[in-house]
Amino acid sequence: xxxxxxxxxxxxxxxxxxxxxxxxxxxxxxxxxxxxxxxxxxxxxxxxxxxxxxxxxxxxxxxxxxxxxxxxxxxx
Numbered sequence: 795x796x797x798x799x800x801x802x803x804x805x806x807x808x809x810x811x812x813x814x815x816x817x818x819x820x821x822x823x824x825x826x827x828x829x830x831x832x833x834x835x836x837x838x839x840x841x842x843x844x845x846x847x848x849x850x851x852x853x854x855x856x857x858x859x860x861x862x863x864x865x866x867x868x869x870x
Contacts, residue, residue, distance in 0.1 A: 824830040851857055 821830070825834075
């Protein structure tokens with residue numbers, strides 16, 4: 795096996811590992827500074843709203859009736 799290919803592969807792997815480490819470090823620095831926390835709190839609030847909307851749709855009697863009709867027509 796050619797030593798040049800081995801060196802290229804090793805450098806590529808180490809570069810990828812270093813890149814991932816720097817990306818994770820940057821992410822954790824943002825979280826520690828508080829900027830990331832505000833963004834996460836906003837995303838959680840949006841997800842809670844979406845969940846509430848979906849729960850309202852699924853628990854609606856007309857939705858349940860449509861689902862039962864669809865199940866009956868599939869079984870026929």
